[in-house]
Amino acid sequence: MVKIVEWDKTLKHNQSINLEQVPQDFQDVARWIKSSRIGYAVETEVPNYRIHIQEFWQTTKPETINKDRGISVTVRNKRVIVTEERIRRVLKLGDSTQDPFIMSKDDVLDGFRGMGYVGDFRQKKEIKRKDSQGIGGS
Template structure:
């Protein structure tokens, strides 16, 4: 019973977060002023970076070109057609790489479902993470949070939202 009550609190907390968001430019930087646990908070890329401690920085790339992503995945043995849908399909990879795609899609990608593929942005993130190259993952997460403010997709990033305060 306790777990159901805690989950219910998390859902309400998450809904409240997305309902009170409105992106703004504050001191020449993009931010999302909102309410978290009845406190006024400004979510910005730097705040995400500090909380999640991903080891990235603002100068790292947030996106790779389609050609760079495709070349990297071809080096991993990818056999799918990337040019039509601009997504890496999990079944075009070997079993080991399929597992990594699944983990990224389930844990940090901007997904509500459909965990069998990764879009261009998350494919680039996976590629750079696997190759131990610099990538601005905090910036990518922040960009998707900005996108969520337009549609109030309140189911996204529930654990992270709890960490903001």
């Protein structure tokens, strides 16, 4: 069960969000995120302790094991190797290292179109969101 947390605007990262409680203007984006590979990672609250973050950064060093690159860290006297595969598994991303890292411009623009944006996508100022009557909004 996901614990509902109030968004702390003073923090810039490491916060979960309840995608069921986003403002109406963002419901389409929330549905897309919830159904995407990152839905679990975005909604799952994990406590982050300042001392653990400080320890992480003080002990971080790059490491290669069996041709896999990772980050070796020690937190609370426990050595951990953080790898891309481990992050994928823990966050339940459901993808693999063989998946593309970068989406093509066409894929990104198709995503915008799928969320109801219209206009000339080559110029940022021309992209507008359709309102409920199908008329371009802001």
